[in-house]
Amino acid sequence: MKTALHNEQIINLHMLNREDYQQIFDYAKRGNLQCPDCLGSVKLYLGIEHEPYFYHTQPSNKSCQEAEIPNGSDLTEPEVIERNGFIMPVSRSITLVEASPKTNFKKAVTVKNIPVFINQEFNKNQVDSSYLTKLLECGIRLDEKQAAAVLYTEGSLLVLAGAGSGKTRVLTARTAYMVIEKEIDPQSIMLVTFTAKAAAEMKERLLQYPFMTRSNVQKIVSGTFHSIFYRILSFHSPQRWNNQKLLNKEWQRLQILKNAGREIHLDEKQFAYDLAIQQISFWKNSLLTPDDIHTKDDWEEKVKYIYQKYEEEKSKKGLFDFDDMLLGCYELFKNEPAILENYQNRFKYFLIDEFQDINKVQFELMKLLATKAGNICAVGDDDQSIYAFRGSNPSYLVDFEKEFPLTTVVKLEQNYRSSHEITASANQVIIQNKKRRAKKMIAQYKNDNYPVLFYPYDEEEEATMLITDIQEKIKHGFMPEDFAILYRTHSSSRAVFERLAASSLPFKLDQDAESFYDRFIVRTFLAFMRMAIDEENHSALKELLPSLFVKTSLLQDLKADSILNDRSLLECLCHIKTGFAFQEGKLKKAVPIIRSLKEIPPLKAIEKIEQEIGLNDFINKRGNEGNKLEKGSDDVRDLKVAAKNFTSIADFLNHADHMRAMNKEIKNLNKSNPRAITLSTIHRSKGLEYKNVYIIGAVDGNLPHDHALEEYRNGDASSLEEERRLMYVAMTRAKDYLYISFLQKRRGRKAYPSRFLSSLINKRGSGQ
Numbered sequence: 101m102k103t104a105l106h107n108e109q110i111i112n113l114h115m116l117n118r119e120d121y122q123q124i125f126d127y128a129k130r131g132n133l134q135c136p137d138c139l140g141s142v143k144l145y146l147g148i149e150h151e152p153y154f155y156h157t158q159p160s161n162k163s164c165q166e167a168e169i170p171n172g173s174d175l176t177e178p179e180v181i182e183r184n185g186f187i188m189p190v191s192r193s194i195t196l197v198e199a200s201p202k203t204n205f206k207k208a209v210t211v212k213n214i215p216v217f218i219n220q221e222f223n224k225n226q227v228d229s230s231y232l233t234k235l236l237e238c239g240i241r242l243d244e245k246q247a248a249a250v251l252y253t254e255g256s257l258l259v260l261a262g263a264g265s266g267k268t269r270v271l272t273a274r275t276a277y278m279v280i281e282k283e284i285d286p287q288s289i290m291l292v293t294f295t296a297k298a299a300a301e302m303k304e305r306l307l308q309y310p311f312m313t314r315s316n317v318q319k320i321v322s323g324t325f326h327s328i329f330y331r332i333l334s335f336h337s338p339q340r341w342n343n344q345k346l347l348n349k350e351w352q353r354l355q356i357l358k359n360a361g362r363e364i365h366l367d368e369k370q371f372a373y374d375l376a377i378q379q380i381s382f383w384k385n386s387l388l389t390p391d392d393i394h395t396k397d398d399w400e401e402k403v404k405y406i407y408q409k410y411e412e413e414k415s416k417k418g419l420f421d422f423d424d425m426l427l428g429c430y431e432l433f434k435n436e437p438a439i440l441e442n443y444q445n446r447f448k449y450f451l452i453d454e455f456q457d458i459n460k461v462q463f464e465l466m467k468l469l470a471t472k473a474g475n476i477c478a479v480g481d482d483d484q485s486i487y488a489f490r491g492s493n494p495s496y497l498v499d500f501e502k503e504f505p506l507t508t509v510v511k512l513e514q515n516y517r518s519s520h521e522i523t524a525s526a527n528q529v530i531i532q533n534k535k536r537r538a539k540k541m542i543a544q545y546k547n548d549n550y551p552v553l554f555y556p557y558d559e560e561e562e563a564t565m566l567i568t569d570i571q572e573k574i575k576h577g578f579m580p581e582d583f584a585i586l587y588r589t590h591s592s593s594r595a596v597f598e599r600l601a602a603s604s605l606p607f608k609l610d611q612d613a614e615s616f617y618d619r620f621i622v623r624t625f626l627a628f629m630r631m632a633i634d635e636e637n638h639s640a641l642k643e644l645l646p647s648l649f650v651k652t653s654l655l656q657d658l659k660a661d662s663i664l665n666d667r668s669l670l671e672c673l674c675h676i677k678t679g680f681a682f683q684e685g686k687l688k689k690a691v692p693i694i695r696s697l698k699e700i701p702p703l704k705a706i707e708k709i710e711q712e713i714g715l716n717d718f719i720n721k722r723g724n725e726g727n728k729l730e731k732g733s734d735d736v737r738d739l740k741v742a743a744k745n746f747t748s749i750a751d752f753l754n755h756a757d758h759m760r761a762m763n764k765e766i767k768n769l770n771k772s773n774p775r776a777i778t779l780s781t782i783h784r785s786k787g788l789e790y791k792n793v794y795i796i797g798a799v800d801g802n803l804p805h806d807h808a809l810e811e812y813r814n815g816d817a818s819s820l821e822e823e824r825r826l827m828y829v830a831m832t833r834a835k836d837y838l839y840i841s842f843l844q845k846r847r848g849r850k851a852y853p854s855r856f857l858s859s860l861i862n863k864r865g866s867g868q
């Protein structure tokens with residue numbers, strides 16, 4: 101059904117402006133739409149599988165007729181007027197829409213452009229081994245390549261493990277084989293994982309192997325690089341490496357850097373300290389002291405200066421950061437050969453997971469320890485290297501044989517996770533990267549569920565469409581834990597969070613994911629609106645003062661003025677003495693503008709704050725515009741998209757407060773709920789798998805991110821390749837169903853499908 105009644109007026113989906121679909125969806129949700137025929141309540145379907153249509157919420161007694169669209173030859177645009185935000189034909193009839201049909205909706209398409217599936221019987225153990233037979237008896241099956249990697253224990257081994265190829269299975273089966281079958285002392289095995297969670301999972305899985313006892317598992321030295329090397333350091337000098345001296349909070353490090361920055365007059369608000377912190381960590385992990393650095397530009401020169409000062413300050417106070425744990429151990433081994441030898445004699449076998457994410461200091465440490473015994477097994481996938489910003493470098497994996505010339509290489513190319521349709525699509529994306537080791541994932545099965553590419557109008561509709569899809573699937577038997585919604589940066593998840601929060605679906609999100617409405621620039625805009633509806637709002641005033649370049653210390657004067665002269669806090673801004681006539685003039689002008697905000701919808705209010713109060717200046721200074729990933733100006737665009745749904749600022753503010761509270765509640769409630777939909781950045785989803793995966797915001801500027809596109813335009817393709825790997829990681833999390841959203845508008849601007857996927861849409865494929 102393409103028509104419905106709203107306030108006695110016909111709404112026809114063929115006539116509706118594309119951007120109004122969401123609003124109609126919301127009207128329907130509130131019960132404000134009727135069937136033009138039986139006047140029963142109808143809703144709007146806005147999902148992925150079908151084009152939008154109205155449907156009865158209760159079965160209708162009548163067999164309702166569709167309000168027909170004339171089948172005329174008149175395809176000229178009808179005369180239209182705008183009413184209640186909707187475009188309506190001027191001469192319309194209630195039951196008949198006199199207009200030419202125009203379908204604004206772009207239907208979802210499926211990926212078809214992939215090779216046919218060839219059924220291959222790979223999962224047979226062709227290697228004759230009693231160990232493999234024992235494993236099979238316990239239900240643990242290894243394919244030929246996996247078996248080869250498990251049984252090869254002496255010498256250096258590189259396991260190139262494609263996504264979903266069972267590297268965790270290989271690492272655990274190999275460790276169990278060494279301990280149980282080869283009777284290798286578990287204390288001589290070092291098993292390094294990328295996260296503490298992975299280490300715990302590895303131990304848990306090891307216990308499932310025949311004859312592996314808890315005591316054996318506990319004897320294996322396993323953990324992250326940081327945990328293992330920190331244990332070594334604190335054993336040798338517990339005073340120096342006392343964890344009380346660890347700078348474990350980012351603000352602690354920032355404070356030292358900002359103090360150093362003041363010496364060279366760096367503007368605290370404008371200088372991108374968060375990037376500087378990353379750059380310093382990158383240098384440290386690359387074993388570069390300030391003296392080794394040849395700066396590329398003025399920015400790096402400044403970062404180098406504060407890096408030097410940061411190191412001096414730390415050593416003066418005996419403090420250390422996470423990077424120092426690895427550097428400290430590296431220095432210990434270099435300076436104390438006897439200690440190094442001791443560890444070289446103790447550890448005989450090294451297994452390193454996620455080798456593609458290793459950085460220089462980690463690589464050098466492993467080399468120091470492992471070269472003597474020579475039994476090193478590195479497992480990784482260069483296509484899943486996504487931590488370059490932390491100093492990770494896939495070239496240690498790509499060029500592994502240069503450092504360990506007698507290496508045996510085993511390629512695991514069978515993908516046990518995803519269907520052929522998903523695997524082949526992901527292959528097609530990743531082969532376009534130039535810097536990689538050639539390999540190809542081969543799926544074990546096909547299910548005819550081709551990845552779906554869908555075209556929401558904007559972020560709001562994207563959220564609605566995928567929640568509709570999830571609800572439909574749950575009705576058909578899927579569980580909430582079968583779903584993951586993945587995004588490039590956390591800020592892209594605002595609309596999805598809001599839609600999920602309004603539904604009854606359980607969902608979980610990263611513990612460090614702050615609410616969109618808690619972001620600094622967003623809070624500032626909201627403070628203006630709060631002040632407009634409550635002129636005595638003390639905390640809102642405090643929050644907005646910096647954006648007017650008024651010192652918060654003047655807050656006391658404002659309060660005193662308010663009491664003494666009996667005027668509202670907002671009014672007091674007109675009388676405040678800042679010492680600058682120009683600024684006082686601006687404040688006088690700002691007050692009536694702030695007051696006027698309460699009369700207008702929130703979207704208009706945001707524009708007014710930007711343009712008439714002049715917040716753009718403030719955003720330029722304080723909005724982290726120097727940042728690569730998260731800029732204040734982008735937050736303002738996101739805020740406008742969110743505000744579009746509201747007609748009054750009071751409602752919008754209530755909504756924002758509710759969402760902030762929900763963010764905290766959801767994080768507490770579903771922290772460890774295994775029965776929940778996962779909302780996650782792509783980075784955090786690594787290593788995980790779900791039956792259904794939705795990748796949202798797959799458009800140029802987001803994935804690939806703008807910063808990578810800019811670097812590519814300047815001749816450096818490495819970030820773009822890393823972004824493509826992110827897309828690959830996201831796609832390969834899906835087992836059975838994969839949905840990718842091509843927003844038509846992102847942050848209020850026209851958006852274009854991610855260039856990474858053009859080979860899946862166009863027959864001829866694409867370049868970078």
Ligand SMILES: Nc1ncnc2c1ncn2[C@@H]1O[C@H](COP(=O)(O)OP(=O)(O)OP(=O)(O)O)[C@@H](O)[C@H]1O
Nearest residue numbers: 241242243263264265266267268269516517787788
């Ligand atoms: N030989 C096998 N036969 C059947 N299933 C297997 C086999 N090996 C692994 N699997 C299954 O394949 C899936 C992927 O395995 P695993 O999580 O170990 O992959 P991975 O290589 O670590 O993936 P990624 O690197 O993409 O995170 C798991 O569900 C695992 O149980």
